[in-house]
Amino acid sequence: MTSIITGQPGPTERAPAASLLRFATAGSVDDGKSTLVGRLLHDSKSVLADQLEAVEHASRHRGTEGPDLALLTDGLRAEREQGITIDVAYRYFATPRRRFILADTPGHVQYTRNMVTGASTAELAVVLVDARNGVVEQTRRHAAVAALLRVPHIVLAVNKMDLVDYAEPVFAAIAEEFSAYVASLGIPGWSAVSTSGAAGSAGSASPADAWCTAIPISALAGDNVVTPSANMDWYGGPTVLEHLETVPVVADPARDVARFPVQYVIRPQSAEHPDYRGYAGQVASGVLRVGQPVVVLPSGRESVIEGIDALGDPVDAAWAPQSVTLRLADDLDVSRGDLIAPADAAPTSTQDVAATVCHVADRPLRVGDRVLLKHTTRTVKAIVKDIPSRLTLDDLSQHPAPGELVANDIGRVVLRTAQPLALDAYAASRRTGSFLLIDPADGTTLTAGMAGEAFAAGPAESGARPGGDAERGA
Structure with missing residues (x-):
């Protein structure tokens, strides 16, 4: 595909179309977030042998039959003693289809602020619900926070289905209640919940179109986490990992208005470039190109992009989230903290x-x-x-x-x-x-x-x- 802005190969051609996904987990206390994360890491072969051995040893010490996979993320001593997640635990893993940065956030109401921290940069949030309890206050709280933070995608993971005999009506009722709550948030386009062929899903959105996708799982037993469940043949949708691997998260930067916060002013003292003045930073959004009229804020002075340097080489265009150096045609007073934006689409x-x-x-x-x-x-x-x-x-x-x-x-x-x-x-x-x-x-x-x-x-x-x-x- 050729970029309609630059006439050159577009950003989606320069990198794999879903190379990295940042996602966070949320849910009420004891809904099984850490167990789900541990199951994802274990079943996707992302746990080193010595890590698994340490978890098995800690599990035996606590009298648990089999490895307690929650210990893969609950690293603080207080977390292990209390059996709850307190701090945001970040984990990095990869499959052949995608790389992941995962933030396992606390479920207790006391640590809602930690959920905000973990979800602030997330492109997807996994909200867990205990199938026995359904949608509770913390479920609504975390859904509202995800909406507030404009998280692009939600997975409603109805966990512990093994404790309700893998009953389809239980899952359908929870998905319907959650869908009604999501609709009440009043966020345009965020009321569609996909249940992928389960009961009560008539007229529901497809997973590709829905802001939220509901998946019935058992994190402890591994049902529909990495591998499809033989106990829930009534569910025809993706597993959690399959959805994480395929959910579209890479947006075309050309759709967004360009924003470039200046981080550093580069003035090399060299005979080769005696008059070089560049403004270094990361493109926050959109696409910038050579010859484009821009304005520097808050001063409001206008100029034109004379050149763009990426890794020391001149390029014709730069897009989010590239780190580049911009050179302007005019000698303006630009310093750290200023914002460079298109002259015809600048914020006030x-x-x-x-x-x-x-x-x-x-x-x-x-x-x-x-x-x-x-x-x-x-x-x-x-x-x-x-x-x-x-x-x-x-x-x-x-x-x-x-x-x-x-x-x-x-x-x-x-x-x-x-x-x-x-x-x-x-x-x-x-x-x-x-x-x-x-x-x-x-x-x-x-x-x-x-x-x-x-x-x-x-x-x-x-x-x-x-x-x-x-x-x-x-």
């Missing part, structure tokens, strides 16, 4: 930021707090002007004027920054629509933010509620 620079946030720190976030806001490569001072509402994930209602956000809370905030920021709406770009709030005193990450109306379920009530010196700016 603003000092007033309205966003949906997930608070991850133990210290509460209050109106009037002074913070640092980190957006791509730019960090500026900011102040919290208002906290209009907090989201109640149980019924998706908005609690107005909560006064503060505590750990694991999701809510809306209004910020005033000391300098303009070129923010996109998070719904349009996960990369340039997201930011972090940082404690200026000790550098602690306080809040993960998504600019704009990132989550619109339930009515929100906002009112002018100035707090202290919030009105005076950052």
Whole structure:
């Protein structure tokens, strides 16, 4: 395929069309997330012999019959003692069809913020449900967080089917309830759930079209994890691993508007290139090409891309997520933190930021707090002007004027920054629509933010509620 933008071979021709998948697991406590991950690693032959031997030894020490595959991911001593996942465990494995980066996230409500961390860069989330309990509060919470973070794909893994006699009606009822909840989130195009030929799936979307695919499994017994289950011949869809290997995740960068945060200014002192001035960074989205008119934000000055260097060699175009150096035709004042974008499709620079946030720190976030806001490569001072509402994930209602956000809370905030920021709406770009709030005193990450109306379920009530010196700016 030839790129319609550059006239050269498109990005999808330069690399395998699904070479890497980042995914996260989520679910309630004891739903079997770590066991599922262990089963994936074990049955896909991604566990080294010494690792398996250590797991078998630890399992015998705990009096478990056979290896406890959950121990492959639960590495902290407290996790092994309590039998729960506390920290996000990252694992890397590969099959002949795809490479994977997996984030096994905690299921306890106390660690919802860890799920946000694991899913923030994920292209797919596996939400586990215990077939005996069905959709519970944490299931809804994790689905809402996945929707909030705009995770492109969800796998609803109905686990422990062996404990309900592999009953098809149980699976169908859970998939239908989850589908209804997903539809209530109000995210366009995210209400389709594929059950791949199981009961109650009439009219459901195909796995390729659905945001969510439901799969009945038994992680402990291995049913439909890596190999198809002989106990559920009524299910005609893919196994978990098959779906992970085939789900489409590589989007054509040409569909996105180009964004290039400047990370470093390169000025080599050499006789060969005495006037060289390049702006190095990673293309956050879209495609940039030589000769393209661009604007540098927040200054608003315009120029043209004179050259693009990749690994020291000139190229005609660059696309996300390549790391390159741009050279502009004009001698502009460009520094780290500036954003280079197409002149005809640039975001608006603003000092007033309205966003949906997930608070991850133990210290509460209050109106009037002074913070640092980190957006791509730019960090500026900011102040919290208002906290209009907090989201109640149980019924998706908005609690107005909560006064503060505590750990694991999701809510809306209004910020005033000391300098303009070129923010996109998070719904349009996960990369340039997201930011972090940082404690200026000790550098602690306080809040993960998504600019704009990132989550619109339930009515929100906002009112002018100035707090202290919030009105005076950052």
